[in-house]
Amino acid sequence: MNTATKRMLTGSKALSEAIAQEMERDPRVFVMGEDVAGYGGIFGATEGLLNKFGPERVRDTPISETAFIGTAIGAAAEGLRPIAELMFVDFHGVCMDQIYNHMAKIHYMSGGNVKLPMVLMTAVGGGYDDAAQHSQTLYASFGHLPGMKVVAPSTPYDLKGMMTSAIREDNPVVFMFHKALQGLAWMDQIDESIGIVPEESYTVPLDKAKVVREGTDVTIVGVQMMTHAATRAADRLQAEGISAEVIDLRSIAPLDKDTILESVRKTHRLIVVDEDYLSYGMTAEVAAVVAEEALYELEAPIKRLAIPNVPIPYSSVLEKFVLPNADIIYDEVKRIISL
């Protein structure tokens, strides 16, 4: 690794760099959404693009998510490669029809004759007191529905590499970036929002989980913020001689079962941690895959940690209570290890 690849970028800069490079590479790529042009995206994902590519290819839209996501579908069907930003994933309810009935199904309904090479990019996550309508991740709401790839990268490196893959992919991709991992100046500064990002283009697969820390005693599966919480818990546990393997799911759909199963076959214990709602969520799917395909490997019951089926409350003290964190993971590992 030469010094050039040691360049550090925030999540948002990694993302916008990926988009810029792909826009340079392929004139069919363009961006649209609310406040993506002059403002650079509320969470900085499109910063600098307007200056580089002009208003034809970086388009502010009216507050009309159904119209502009449907427009992206129509443009993709004609061979363009749109990136549409849904400002917060929480707003999906006003445009979910376009997303799940059209974007996700047209390829299939057309017998593969219509390709929709498009990216639906959206911000997820809470932890900064934005309350019930602006703090959700909704991973499972998208992962449940067939026909779209759903990814949720956790590092600047993966944000860039997976966005590059997503743009080059001929299938619709729902690309969820986590607000707290964008490295924005006006949010909590967390270490994981800055990382090494090579300047040159590269791709990271859209369907592979990653073992971000190897271990032998327990597997912790997380995604985005919960991956990082798990890693912090693993650090503490290591000091006590407990070796936790941490898997960053990265891809919500399709799920990389192999990486999960391989890990559980090694550690024989599983904790799944999610910033989405508990019921019918990611923790359920991962637990079910293991209960179906590696049941006899388990030496302790699976533990699920997620938002306990309540809307996300506003007040810090309440929100903190419902979000899983490193301490809870630590406690649960200790408990599960002693079973």
Place this chain on the structure above:
Amino acid sequence: MNTATKRMLTGSKALSEAIAQEMERDPRVFVMGEDVAGYGGIFGATEGLLNKFGPERVRDTPISETAFIGTAIGAAAEGLRPIAELMFVDFHGVCMDQIYNHMAKIHYMSGGNVKLPMVLMTAVGGGYDDAAQHSQTLYASFGHLPGMKVVAPSTPYDLKGMMTSAIREDNPVVFMFHKALQGLAWMDQIDESIGIVPEESYTVPLDKAKVVREGTDVTIVGVQMMTHAATRAADRLQAEGISAEVIDLRSIAPLDKDTILESVRKTHRLIVVDEDYLSYGMTAEVAAVVAEEALYELEAPIKRLAIPNVPIPYSSVLEKFVLPNADIIYDEVKRIISL
């Protein structure tokens, strides 16, 4: 039981009777939706109501799901008790915001100060070649999101009793009826769409699963059509000396864990069958609950049967392939029993 209670009704008649009785009982109850008045609802759920209660209380709406479901929310906040029909659950994408961000969250966001006593009634299910945008159940899409009770009854008796409960309930209830279980003249005539329904009002709890067939060798959990498929499979298995316990989930959220766990503790084997998509679906949630709370009871891996993560195809031959059925359940029980 006297002869009066042996009255047989179709699902749709059971449903519309429940609504009529509640409308008589409580002047605050009213119905709105597309084609619910003169037409009586595309799936007959509101048949006869217009004649009985007039156009003020049985309202046809424009094709404006966001507007009329939002209107129901606003009216419920003022103390009325609306029943809004979303014609097909597949259309939820045009109005999901009203459903999950408002209907489901206002009670919580208001600290319990605003009650929303309303029912969102919707038709689910496929099996009659209505293709990708008119054949889904989407149980998990609703079950995943907090703040609404989600029920899916399987018999005329439960349709009436659970609708009565839903209308009397002070919380928003998503009431999913299955098209094939309405007993409509223009659909496949299946036995389970007709059943004994008492004339007098009664309630059935919204949060209790039901053991519809007792058994000792394996637990099969299903809902709506898959409950009936499971029962048919169980009939065949019985002839071969295999005793399957069948659980009709009835309630998607909250999930009645106790009934499931109790059964698994008895049978030690579990198959979950769903007419929804496999990933992040009901089969995942039920499997996860068992893997978390009754892992040591399992003597075989859990088996999940559901739509294999593809949109619902149109052609009969394709649709039949992706829908679980009694034969598949039968085969899986045989396999699992021999493990």
Place this chain on the structure above:
Amino acid sequence: MLSIEASQLKWMYETMVKIRYYEETMVQVYAEGKNPVFNIGAGPVPGEMHLAAGQEPAAVGICAHLTNDDTVTAPHRPHHHAIAKGVDLMKMTAEIFGKETGLGKGKGGHMHLFDPVAKFSCGGIVAAGVPHAVGAALAAKMQGKDYVAVAFIGEGAANAGAFHESLNLAAVWKLPVIVVIEDNAYGISVPKSASTAVPSNDVRGAAYGIPGAYVKDNDPLEMYRVSEEAVARARRGDGPSIIEIETYRYLGHFQGDPEVYRKKTEVPELHQRDPIVRLKNYMLAEGAATDSEISQMEEHAKAEVDAAYQFARDSAYPSPEAALDDVFEPVHTGVTAEVAATGQDS
């Protein structure tokens, strides 16, 4: 003198006949296997079936001005638009029969016909196709082409949010889109007066600063004229417009509709003003076509339809396992291919 060229009149006539005959044939085919007891899932063509007999003028009046490069999106009642846009009739019919030779290999069905060659698509969600047409128009504009896009919807759909959002967006961006609203008086059973706050949707153009026109009495000639201007405007780069046409739905909302919501006399009265008959009479009166030309066109149209149905019948069903294909396009960018979805053997 004819205000519309004879060749165009002939194309419109033949296409209307083709549509009508297609739909009337479908009435028969759809009924197969559903007698004596109607069962929506039975017969060679199962599922919902929304036919457009009587609504031909909307489709031909505007498609007469479109080329193969222009895009059309249609709703749940799509056959007339598809035929007028030149969708491959064999593959379309095979799709409706659920055959592997169909446009979507049997996966789409009657409400989900996609022909990228003819640049046609449709879908089962009311008003959802409008933004897709806007997207096609945006693609044309961004690529510097003068292609236009037409979105067909019913009058009921003009009350859906997607209509408003799409027209506003198209107007702000001055995109070459025309939204054609077919006012057949009902959205399923709900009459327009119970669904729509204004008598006609052309006035809604005012909400987007764009022109709106209303074509009365299902008139194909007037539809042609109004469309000519709208399409020309779009091609010139002057932006979107709305056309609403009063049209006639001869059949039920879907086949099997009890039609309790309209008087028994309504449809026979509509038939009195049948647009195909009127166009024929006009052409004969104006000398745009002779009797024998008319007959030839009719035969030609019917032969094409018959051949399409025959092709559909003769085609094979897909293999059951094909249900698992076509969810995703194979990945060829260095990204690892997805593992096939879990299937069930039945």
Place this chain on the structure above:
Amino acid sequence: MLSIEASQLKWMYETMVKIRYYEETMVQVYAEGKNPVFNIGAGPVPGEMHLAAGQEPAAVGICAHLTNDDTVTAPHRPHHHAIAKGVDLMKMTAEIFGKETGLGKGKGGHMHLFDPVAKFSCGGIVAAGVPHAVGAALAAKMQGKDYVAVAFIGEGAANAGAFHESLNLAAVWKLPVIVVIEDNAYGISVPKSASTAVPSNDVRGAAYGIPGAYVKDNDPLEMYRVSEEAVARARRGDGPSIIEIETYRYLGHFQGDPEVYRKKTEVPELHQRDPIVRLKNYMLAEGAATDSEISQMEEHAKAEVDAAYQFARDSAYPSPEAALDDVFEPVHTGVTAEVAATGQDS
């Protein structure tokens, strides 16, 4: 002679002062704990904060005509509407501080204020409150009451589907709703011209056969007059209407907004035409109030605001476990109560 009663003018003035002072105080309070480094999640009032300083005329001009039985729904920028509608200021402020004495026990926050006593609600999804107002209006009509409902939205929201669907429904059913559109020139950073196909949204009334009015220059008196007619019309049973008002957003879209999208001179220029100053000058000139009355009103308004902030500061935070309560109303109909949701101990 005054065309508006002095008592109404005074109410408007005092309420505008109250709103302005509330928002200016919030600017300070929100900044606490966010200096020198701005962190949206820090300080006594974390999360997004959308303030309405400058937009007072929209709220007071129409709320002057409302009673406690009328309903108001508001969007993400709701304080001025809440105050004008008479929401409990102490509980509202406590809610914004996330305290257990708040309107929602700290669960809702600044964008989700619910006061069933004052019949006020708001929410964070653009245009989503419009149908809720329609629902309140429907409830009034069905119960034979002459209550009206007012939905406030921004000009950006008038391009959302919910706006169109709700107005059409309200017009078809002739419901007593008024949609007030606050045209503060931007939706976050996007200027009206880039989001809206028409210069002003009053013309969109034509799409629903209802009246639309446009109030220029943030004028509270004109807003009052136009609203009077709209509210009277609704109460009479003549149905919905639209009012758009040109208004001024002095602050950023939210606190912390870099405001790259507008010239540095824009806000100072707007301040030159400040509606509170103008109303004061008008009242003094017309003899509707004396200098000392003005001072008294200002003091009174400020004292009320100060007391509300003090109450909020003095109140306790909820206990963490309270997060698990209030998902569902307890069931008391013979239906078995739900088992409490799974919680985590932290």
